[in-house]
Amino acid sequence: MTSQAETTEPPIPPMFEPYMMRGLELINRVVVAPMGQYACDDGTPNDWQLVHLGSRAIGGAGLVIAEMCNVAPEGRVTPRCSGFYKDEHIAPWKRVVDFVHEYSDAKIGIQLGHAGRKGATRVMWEGHNQPVEEGGWPLLSASAIAYSNESTVPQALDRELMDMVLGQYRRAAERAIEAGFDMLELHGAHGYLPSSFISPISNQREDEYGGSLDNRMRFLLEVVDAIRSVMPDDMPFGIKISASDLTDGGNEIEDGVEISRALKAHGGVDYICPSGGGIVPWGGQPRPRPKGFAEYAHRIRHEVGIPTMAVGNINTPEEVNAVLENGDADLVALARGHLRDPYWTLHASLELDYDGQPWPNRYFTVPRLAKLKQENPEADGQ
Numbered sequence: 001m002t003s004q005a006e007t008t009e010p011p012i013p014p015m016f017e018p019y020m021m022r023g024l025e026l027i028n029r030v031v032v033a034p035m036g037q038y039a040c041d042d043g044t045p046n047d048w049q050l051v052h053l054g055s056r057a058i059g060g061a062g063l064v065i066a067e068m069c070n071v072a073p074e075g076r077v078t079p080r081c082s083g084f085y086k087d088e089h090i091a092p093w094k095r096v097v098d099f100v101h102e103y104s105d106a107k108i109g110i111q112l113g114h115a116g117r118k119g120a121t122r123v124m125w126e127g128h129n130q131p132v133e134e135g136g137w138p139l140l141s142a143s144a145i146a147y148s149n150e151s152t153v154p155q156a157l158d159r160e161l162m163d164m165v166l167g168q169y170r171r172a173a174e175r176a177i178e179a180g181f182d183m184l185e186l187h188g189a190h191g192y193l194p195s196s197f198i199s200p201i202s203n204q205r206e207d208e209y210g211g212s213l214d215n216r217m218r219f220l221l222e223v224v225d226a227i228r229s230v231m232p233d234d235m236p237f238g239i240k241i242s243a244s245d246l247t248d249g250g251n252e253i254e255d256g257v258e259i260s261r262a263l264k265a266h267g268g269v270d271y272i273c274p275s276g277g278g279i280v281p282w283g284g285q286p287r288p289r290p291k292g293f294a295e296y297a298h299r300i301r302h303e304v305g306i307p308t309m310a311v312g313n314i315n316t317p318e319e320v321n322a323v324l325e326n327g328d329a330d331l332v333a334l335a336r337g338h339l340r341d342p343y344w345t346l347h348a349s350l351e352l353d354y355d356g357q358p359w360p361n362r363y364f365t366v367p368r369l370a371k372l373k374q375e376n377p378e379a380d381g382q
């Protein structure tokens with residue numbers, strides 16, 4: 001008779017626990033954070049997205065969130081940003097989605113965005129947030145306040161423009177669903193259009209969309225409703241917010257908790273991914289930057305009672321497991337960690353000696369060899 005101790009399986013490392021997000025089952029808790037790739041012409045994704053997102057899906061993350069994909073041409077951050085503003089964008093995105101579904105166990109979502117007053121800038125490596133020299137376009141925002149001294153003054157949205165933009169979000173969501181994405185995320189952070197309404201720095205409106213936090217939240221909630229209205233009931237929908245503007249005169253984390261509370265009360269959103277900053281151009285903000293935003297995720301998860309996705313400076317398997325064990329978040333997103341290593345999750349499974357993470361069949365010799373080595377350190381690996 002075998003003893004209890006002999007039959008007990010080793011515990012599953014927290015990152016490899018599956019997660020149910022509305023009707024979508026993720027095989028683990030690791031997320032590829034959305035990252036703009038600035039590789040498109042007229043918003044159209046191409047081989048770059050196929051290889052970039054495809055590699056990261058093969059790399060074992062439970063969820064891959066494709067880059068901020070803009071709902072209107074004038075909602076692009078740069079001329080090279082991706083879009084869902086034309087029906088022609090559906091087929092090339094579908095090619096990426098189909099690859100991920102066919103060749104990996106990952107689910108794939110996409111982040112819908114509108115740059116607002118931070119639009120018409122250069123690609124990151126040619127001057128992050130600096131306006132393009134030519135070929136720009138008129139900008140929209142909560143108030144007619146430019147992002148920086150160099151930026152164009154945006155037009156403040158009136159009711160007619162709000163309805164136009166809400167229609168653009170709705171239509172983009174429909175296109176993303178048609179392309180086969182498993183879930184959607186709304187970019188409500190970093191000073192882009194919805195975020196420009198929430199921050200008192202960029203929102204100085206005197207109507208019912210400005211002033212109190214409730215008023216500043218109003219447009220964001222309309223965007224949430226526009227997107228949710230076209231989504232199937234069982235499809236998850238998350239939102240990334242700036243839980244703090246990290247600068248004097250902006251929202252503080254206490255406001256971030258209230259923003260999250262309002263989102264939860266409103267309904268329709270399945271998780272909140274708290275980030276911060278991005279509302280003003282100057283670096284070295286007076287607020288000390290947190291090492292990451294896991295502490296924000298912790299407060300929102302516990303004070304509001306809504307699932308959270310932690311992001312920001314979480315890099316190693318130990319850090320991911322610690323965030324989950326500590327109850328900071330339900331999911332952990334890595335951005336730059338996945339640029340350094342597209343196979344981050346597969347490598348984590350080797351490092352943690354966890355053999356429950358599926359590997360692509362074509363790569364099966366790697367975990368097999370690891371297991372052989374574990375059983376017999378003298379094995380020569382053939």
Ligand SMILES: Cc1cc2nc3c(=O)[nH]c(=O)nc-3n(C[C@H](O)[C@H](O)[C@H](O)COP(=O)(O)O)c2cc1C
Nearest residue numbers: 033034035036067068311312313314334335336337
């Ligand atoms: C190249 C690059 C592009 C990014 N683009 C986006 C984006 O499209 N949407 C978004 O919400 N955040 C974007 N981010 C921010 C990341 O999603 C993430 O919040 C941030 O990098 C912190 O996580 P990390 O420390 O794991 O990199 C981008 C980051 C990088 C490095």
